[in-house]
Amino acid sequence: MVANATSMQFIPGQRWLSETEMEQGLGMVSQLQGRMVTVLFPVTGEFRHYAMNEAPLARYRLLVDEQGHHGDGWSFRVTQVDEQNGLLTYHGIREGDESAVVVPEAQLAAQVATNHPLTRILAGKVDRLDMYQLRQQAQQHLQDWQRSPAVGLIGARADLLPHQLYVAAQVADRHHPRVLLADEVGLGKTIEAGLILQRRLLTGRSERVLIVVPDSLAHQWLVELLRRFNLGFSLFDEERCEQAALDGDAIFASEQLALIPQSLLSHPVWSGELFEVSWDLLIVDEAHQMAPSEPRFQLLQKLTQHTPSVLLLTATPEQAGLAAHFARLQLLDPDRFNDFDAFIEEQEGYQALVPKAEEFAARGDVQALDELLDSYGTGRVMFRNSRRHIGGFPTRHLEVEELEAGDSLLTRFEWLVQLLKAHKQEKFVLICRSTELVLALHEMLRVQQGIHAAVFHEGLSLVERDRAAAYFASPEDGCQLLLCSEIGSEGRNFQFAQHLVLFDLPRHPDLLEQRIGRLDRLGQQADIYIHVPVVANTPEQILFAWYEAMQAFTQTNAIGAMLYQHFAPAIEQLIDSQANGDLDTELFASAMQETRAMAADMRVAADAGRDRLQELNAFRPHQIDQLTSAIEALQKPVELERFMLSFWDRFGLEFDRLNDHSGWLYPTEHMRIPLAGLPEEGLTVTFSRSYALAHEDVTFLSWDHPLVQQALELLTRDTFGSTAVALLQNRALTAGAWFIELHFSSVVLAPKQLxxxxxxxxxxxRVLLDGQGRDLTPKVAPGVLDKQLQFLDKKQARLLLKQLRAECQQAIQTAWKPAEALQQKALTQASEQVKATLNHELNRLLKLKQSNPLVRDSEVEALNQRRDALIEAFKQPLLQLDSVRIMVNMPT
Structure with a gap:
């Protein structure tokens, strides 16, 4: 839809555009009176009165081959234009039935695409030259970002660790992934889940997500999702569900991203509401906390059947025994995991594969190693990285203090006070079993010793927990000691501290490992010291001896769950006999000796069998190089900062630099458009990952960040920078020569999941034409003319446009053919890439399926369907005029 003003001769029935009120749509001359013209704008029903010789109007005229819209709602392609007595009549072919039509201009639809760059150009609407240039930069940045395999993997406030990136890359792009993320404590399985989630959301593979977490971690997950991944989830606890029920709709229908506590799975009403919406991704944290015998596990089973993609998270997959582990694998693939005895036999059989795998790894035969690992049964549904395989962890030092029998609490308290006084400048984390003990210790330290400690337990609100953590972490004003309950410490990492006090000992080895993992994790810069007070004739005396026998304090303890399953009855019997004053010393000695022997055998077996295969499978370093290169190519923090500084400057935001790495970003009264996520008071931002990791209160900006994505969207989908007029100063060219540069956007419309x-x-x-319509695109590279261009104010620009309207309209029509040719070339290349890439992946899956039954038929079929659907979608691309720049040569 375009316009052309040959003269300011007005005749009733003509169609004109308002240069100053384009939102009024297409106007119609309704009356002439003296030197005044009255124009009716049907879209708003308003009349405008103009002086004929100064009317800010542009004549609306369609050219042959352009599309017109009738007032009754149908469209036609113009084949001929007649003019009689100043009025236009269009002959054309109606779209849909290909019938011939005749349309007087008075019957044209009043609504026109006022945002269309050609409509804007011909109505005299132009932007600044630098805004046009910024739009072109945004087009290129968006293209680079969309095609990168690193989308969703660069925006996390986290170190980009190779083993986490590997897991995320293996899982995120699968059709309906169903996997168990089971890295050992401290290796970042939550980060892996977040990377997978963010990539699936940003690429369109997932849209409606449900996360289930332990009740005590619900608020912590909300904060981590926002802080680390800029994902705003909604917490649906009982109170929120009750409120949503009052609105009458399905409880979970209002939000795309929902998070619920595990307890909601047991609710008689709200648990059923979970099935009223279609989730496409389910994430379950601490999945081991729900036993197969519990009703909430049964509901979880139904939920996994209801949801196509499932991620289960647990650092201790076998804590409740192999049967419970098998039940969780059944949640992922009930068809494959249907026989427990066969599963056990299969797991034991993998031991025979280890020597071959070690041989391939030692000699660097990665192809043979990959083929062997691909045949490993649970390797496709379970990823378990070990600390030994990843490396980079601190050394653990055990500091045990044997205390005489007596008042256990008082004896340990006195020991604790002396310990703190001996290390006044160092940070201590104390973990014990209950909130009650945490509060008792806090009060005793404050009243008796004047020692102020931070407390951290499940009874605190999210804000209170954050304040406690900040109080403890502060190097200037912080406290020396943080008191944590067992559950209250879950999900929090305190790797800036080096001293861990185990004030009491848990009954399960995996809980002990989780406690130690609060400090012993990636990012810990020094050795850690584990302090254990053992009071004679207490349960701790039995438990300490048992844990020391299995070396649980000084080594990671992947075999703890299996040892617990075997020895738990004997340990409980020993604790009971000691409490009755009649410790069975023979049972004690034999249990400790047997534990040492069995632990040693289990470690050897684990190293030789399934666990070693899991290590090798969960991280294959040779496969990460290509992704690492893609991440490096996409991040470009310096280029991102330059682009965003230009965007903020053009859109009325201020950026006050605070130091070399950060600045204060805030809106001004000149801000062009509100930006979601930018508070009125502003926020501190950085483009440096390392600075963001050291300053959690600073927003980390990457190409994945919503503020950056908004900038790209505004500059590629809205009208900002879509039209410009500039003066060209080139003495080698004729004065008055003009050029028109057009950018056409091309997209392929297809379901997001593709x-x-x-x-x-x-x-x-890009298409560049001169004033005679000659195509100069191959001869003049993009940006070459930019250095010769000068800004032109809007008044001068409008005068130039009025003179060139007819020529511009014709040039734009001419540019479509070369643009279509460029599009077809790109589509052909994309189609060939689809066939090559997806056929390769399809053949790999088919080959893998021969040796690994965990490759589902649905995965193979999905690849076939995606390939065929993409090739079909390429047949109907959408090509649109995106931006126009007119350059007129006026050398000084």
Whole structure:
């Protein structure tokens, strides 16, 4: 839809555009009176009165081959234009039935695409030259971002660790992934889940997500999702569900991203509401906390059947025994895991594969190693990285203090006070079993010793926990000691402290490992010291001896669950006999000796069998190089900062630099458009990952961040920078010569789940024509003329446009053919890439399926369908005029 003003001769029935009120749509001359013209704008029903010789109007005229819209709602392609007595009549072919139509201009639809760059150009609407240039930069940045395999993997406030990136890359792009993330404590399985989640959301593979977490971790997950991944989830606890029920709709229908506590799975009403919406991704944290015999596990089973993609998270997959572990694998693939005895036999059989795998790994035969690991049964549904395999962990030092029998609490308290006084400048984390003990210790330290400690337990609100953590962490004003309950410490990491006090000991080895993992984790810069007070004739005396026998304090303890399953009755019997004053010393000695022997045998077996295969499978370093290169190519923090500084400057935001790495970003009264996520008071931002990791209160900006994505969207989908007029100063060219540069956007419309942008991202095709309509695109590279261009104010720009309206309209029509040719070339390349890439992946899956039954038929079929659907979608691309720049040569 375009306009052309040949003269300011007005005749009733003509159609004109308002240069100053384009939102009024297409106007119609209704009356002439003296030197005044009255124009009716049907869209708003308003009349405007103008002086004829100064009317800010542009004549609306369609050219042959352009599309017109009738007032009754149908469209036609113009084949001929007649003019009689100043009025236009269009002959054309109606779209849909291909019938011939005749349309007087008075019957044209009043609504026109006022945002269309050609409509804006011909109505005299132009932007600043630097805004036009910023738009072109955004087009290129968006294309680079969409096609990168690193989308969703660069925006996390976290170190980009190779083993986490490997797991995320293996899982995120699968069709309906169903996996168990079971890295040992401290290796970041939550980060892996977040990376998978963010990539699936940003690529369109997932849209409606449900996360189930232990009640005590619900608020912590909300904060971590926002802080680390900029994902705003809604917490649906009982109170929120009750409130939503009053609105009358399905409880969970209002939000795409929902998080619920595990207890909600047991609710008689709200648990059923979970099935009223279609989730496409389910994430379950601490999955081992729900036993197969519990009703909430049964509901979880139904939920996994209801949801196509499932991630289960647990650092201790076998804590409740192999049968419970098998039950969780059944949640992921009930068809494959249907026989427990066969599963046990299969797991034991993997021991025979280890020598071959070690041989391949030692000699660097990665192809043979990959083929062997691909045949490993649970390797496709379970990822378990070990500390030994990843490396980079601190050394654990055990500091045990044997105390005489007596008042256990008082004896340990006195020992604790002396310990703190001996290390006044060092940070201590104390973990014990209950909130009650935490509060008692806090009060005793404050009243009796004047020692102020931070407390951290499940009874605190999210804000209170954050304040406690900040109080403890502060190097200047912080406290020396943080008191944590067992549950209250889950999900929090205190790797800036080096001293851990185990004030009492848990009954399960995995809980002990989780406690130690609060400090012993990636990011810990020094050795850690584990302090254990053991009072004679207490349960701790039995438990300490048992844990020391299995070396649980000084080594990671992957075999703890299996030892617990075997020895738990004997340990409980020993604790009971000691409490009755009649410790069975023979049973004690034999249990400790047997534990040492069995632990040693189990470690040897684990190293030789399934656990070693899990290590090798969960992280294959040779497969990460390509992704690491893609991440490096996409991040470009310096380029991102330059782009965002230009965007903020053009859109009325201020950026006050605070130091070399950060600045204060805030809106001004000149801000062009509100930005979601930017508070009125502003926020501190950085483009440096390392600075963001050291300053959690600073927003980390990457190409994945919502504020950056908003900038790209505004500059590629809205009208900002879509039109510009500039003066060209080139003495080698004739004065008055003019050029028109057009950018056409090209997209392929397809369902989001196909992630079409990975093969055909948002394209921008440039066409450069001179005033005679000659195509100069191959001869003049993009940006070459920019250095010769000067800004032109809007008044001068409008005068130039009025003179060139007819020529511009014709030039724009001419540019479509070369733009279509460029689009077809890009589509052909994309189609070939789809076939090559997906056929390769399809053949790999089919080959893998021969040796690994965990490759589901649905995965193979999904690849076939995606390939065929993408190739079909490429047949109907959408090519649109995106931006126009007119350059007129006026050398000084």
């Amino acid at each position: 992630a079409v942008q990975e093969f055909y991202p948002h394209h921008s095709f």
